[in-house]
Amino acid sequence: MSLSYEGxxxxxxxxxQLTPRPGxxxxxxxxxxxxxxxxxxxxxxxxxxxxxxxxxxxxPGPTGTDKSAELEKLGADIFFRAPDYSxxxxxxKRLFGxxxxxxxxxxxxxxxxIGQAQRDAIEAGLPHTAMQTEHRGSTVRRVQCVHCKGITxxxxxxxxxxxxxxxxxxxxxxxxxxxxxxxxxNIDAEDPGQVPPQVERFA
Numbered sequence: 654m655s656l657s658y659e660g661x662x663x664x665x666x667x668x669x670q671l672t673p674r675p676g677x678x679x680x681x682x683x684x685x686x687x688x689x690x691x692x693x694x695x696x697x698x699x700x701x702x703x704x705x706x707x708x709x710x711x712x713p714g715p716t717g718t719d720k721s722a723e724l725e726k727l728g729a730d731i732f733f734r735a736p737d738y739s740x741x742x743x744x745x746k747r748l749f750g751x752x753x754x755x756x757x758x759x760x761x762x763x764x765x766x767i768g769q770a771q772r773d774a775i776e777a778g779l780p781h782t783a784m785q786t787e788h789r790g791s792t793v794r795r796v797q798c799v800h801c802k803g804i805t806x807x808x809x810x811x812x813x814x815x816x817x818x819x820x821x822x823x824x825x826x827x828x829x830x831x832x833x834x835x836x837x838x839n840i841d842a843e844d845p846g847q848v849p850p851q852v853e854r855f856a
Contacts, residue, residue: 664828664829668767669785669787675757677753677756679706679707680759681711681729682745682766682770683710683759683762683766684711684713684715685716685719685762686790687711687787688723688724688789689789690761691709691727691759704729707729707731708729708732711733712735712737712740714763715793716790716791716793745773749773758770758779758785759787760784760785760787761787763788763790764788764792764794765806767788768833771833772833792855793856794807794835794855795808795833796808796822796835796836797834797836797837798815798817803818805817808824809855811854821840821841821848822837822839823837823839825838
C-alpha cells in the first residue's frame with residue numbers, strides 16, 4: 654500500500670524508496686511490510702556487500718504481518734526482533750547514541766514506526782542526510798489528542814474515541830514531527846453527542 658500526498662499540508666511527511674549507500678555501517682529499522690523494502694534492497698545490485706556491517710531491528714506490523722524469518726535468512730551481521738516499537742526503543746536509542754560517523758539509517762514500514770525512529774535518531778544527533786525512509790504496508794495512524802495529550806496507536810477510523818480521555822476526535826492531517834503523531838481534535842465540542850458515524854479511513 655502506498656500513500657498519496659495530493660491535498661495534504663506541508664507538515665505531512667513524504668517518503669521515498671530505500672537504496673544502498675556507502676557507509677561505515679547500516680542500520681535498518683522496520684515493521685510489518687517494511688520487510689519487503691529491505692528484501693527488495695538486498696535483492697538489487699550493490700547491496701550484498703553491506704550485510705557484514707548491517708543490523709536489522711524488526712517488529713511485526715499493526716495488522717499482524719511478521720516477516721522475521723525472511724529477514725533472518727538475509728544473513729545480516731545482527732538481526733533483532735521486538736514485539737513493538739516501545740520494546741525496541743531502548744535498544745535503538747543506544748544504537749543511535751553510539752553511532753559512528755558514516756552510519757546509514759534506513760527506516761521503513763508504517764508511518765508510526767518511521768516517525769518515532771526518525772525522532773529518536775534526530776534527538777541522538779544523527780544527521781538527516783544519513784537517513785532514508787520508505788512507507789510500506791498499513792496506513793493506520795498514531796494520533797495525539799490535543800485536549801488530554803494522550804496518544805492512541807493504530808487509529809483506523811475517523812472520528813475515533815481517544816483511548817485516554819474518551820473524547821470523540823476528528824483526525825487532522827496536521828503532523829507533529831516532535832511527537833511523531835497526527836493531531837486529533839474534539840469533534841462534538843459545540844454540540845455534545847452530535848458525532849458522525851465512524852468511517853474506516855486508515856487500513
